[in-house]
Amino acid sequence: MPLFWTFLIVLAIAALAFVLGRRGAVARTAGDSRQLHSLPSYYGWYSFILAAVPALVVMIMWIFVQPIVVEMRTVSALDLPEAVSTADQNAAMRQVRTVAMAVQDALASGAMTKDQLAAFATDPAPMGQALRDAGSSMLVTVTPTLYNAVDVYLGTSNMLAWIMTVVIIGLSLAGVFVAISRCRPDFRARNAVEKVTMSILVMASVIAIFTTVAIVVSMVFETTNFFSQHSWIDFFFGTTWSPAFQGQSQLGLLPLLWGTLYISFIALLVAVPVGLFTAIYLSEYATRRMRSIVKPLIEILAGIPTIVYGLFALITVGPLLRDYFAQPLGLGTSGSSVMTAGLVMGIMLIPFVSSLSDDIINAVPQSMRDASLGLGATPSETIRQVIVPAALPGIVGAILLAASRAIGETMIVVLGAGAAAQIGLNPFEAMTTITVKIVSQLTGDTDFNSPETLVAFALGLTLFVITLGLNIVALYIVRTYREQYE
């Protein structure tokens, strides 16, 4: 029985449990629900939870454990030599899965019957052709061992799936009975539901934290792997980035770090004044009507995918800068440049800076404005001397958050600044960033275990540390600022 149906059945049982639990509790008070400890629906929800949650939790665990069990049994059926390498074992398992999938498809579409399949047991050789005739595109030749393994694979999967269905529905029903027997009038259903709600919330945050930790751990693992193959001195202090896939690569971080910081700096040079002034205009000067038009328009900017900004950089801004500034001034002939990527990234960040700053400026209490205006200050004096200083920590936080976005940006740089790793001051020259090199080191057919590929993880971890640092500082500042008015 497909998983989906099992899931629906559990939900149906739980819905039934809701009705039964609720009715049962009310019935035990002879219809006077005021005698219940909690509102009747809490008894319903309690029963619902007891019927659904344990069953679904077991189901999820089962989904994770079942493939492991199936694989173990299949591997032993494959009769592989004692000293088989992981790679060979994986290849053999892949074959089993391919054939098993083809068999399942053929059975499902009716192109092959169970009897036909069983008939291949004595001579599996023509089975590959039969499956291809049934519409499969697999090219494996089925040997007796393979046939045997596929048989074990399919048999175990099937059996475990049935056991799972029975266990889960059984658990769900058991939940209903337990719930109904507990739903007496003095049972504190409300508190029980509260506890379950809390544990669901805790679980959600645990998942978030766990994923973060897992990502960091895997990055750290691959990074140590990289540093065992490549000198860390070259990585952190090398000024040349030239991966050579025959070995002898120079993988210096500095040119990439320089490009990242240079482009982000130009982006902030654009985004901070424009975004901040926009926010000040919107929150202090604009009429309500103006605000209701301008704000959504700016927020459209935030909805544009970065690849579109990248195209804009490549096709419009790059050539424009080259033809009107770089070439006439003799500063360069490249359409891809730090300036191009920086400007376009700055435009991308404007709504980010402006909407964060707008929130922060609006959080400055009206009484501050009244006080300043009441003393005879003009609106712009009020902004400069009271509102911006009061909002400054928050604004700095917003800028740091924008900076960490700029540092992590990839598409605009690929299309706007090119891929040449170099250190230089001329903003009309092509440069590149950490993110771009991560992409280029991981794409393409390369040995995954070479330093040229693994460097991507070291770069990623470096980036992560930089943006994490920025975010921590930013959040710290924003938080200190918030306390000021509470």
Added chain:
Amino acid sequence: MNDMRIVERLVSTNEIKIAARDVNVHYGSSHALKGVDVDILNGHVTAFIGPSGCGKSTFLRCLNRMNDTIPSAKVTGSILLDDEDIYDPKVDPVRLRAKVGMVFQKPNPFPKSIYDNVAYGPKIHGLTRSRAELDEVVETSLKKAALWNEVKDRLHAPGTGLSGGQQQRLCIARAVATSPEVLLMDEPCSALDPIATAQVEELIDELRTQFAVVIVTHSMQQAARVSQKTAFFHMGNLVEFGETGQIFTNPHDPRTESYISGKIG
């Protein structure tokens, strides 16, 4: 009203500082203030009383054109400050507000040091020529607000770190520092405890010797304690305006009478 003690103090002058005639205020389509005539005298404390929503704050904000900062507010009528119409196009509301200071209901010190709070007005209006002069203005203003002794050792600590009553006195000092001629106070004690209230009330009585003071209050006892003139507002109308003693002991209008005896909330 047994505890109400009517203060009869000697009032030295009787010159009119502000003369308001037929002042009307509309917020959009709602008529919040209807044809109000009031004279504010030098050397007096004038109290505005009345049930909440009757237009006291609205009228107070007319006197320093703070209503200009509310887009929907429209003010008509004439308000003369020293015989000059403050709504005349020639008058710069920014200069006017330096002359007519304001203290708000909730203490609202800037998130700056005590010193910078008080120095804010003088700096903006360029009232002092040197740092020493500014120091002096800060000191005298804090003294006038009866706060100097409490803060003189921590002038550079943040103003927001003071207690509620101290903050309100700091706001008074800040308003006083621009040397205003009129001081408007909108329920200045409503966020304060009784002791801080008593301090501020005492202060108001002292300030009256230097400025014309207008105070909005919801407490009739307070009006009786600190003011010489009282105006009673009701639903946007000025119902009665006269000597505080007369308003509280012998009101002419039945609405004033019922408000004072607690029948109109």
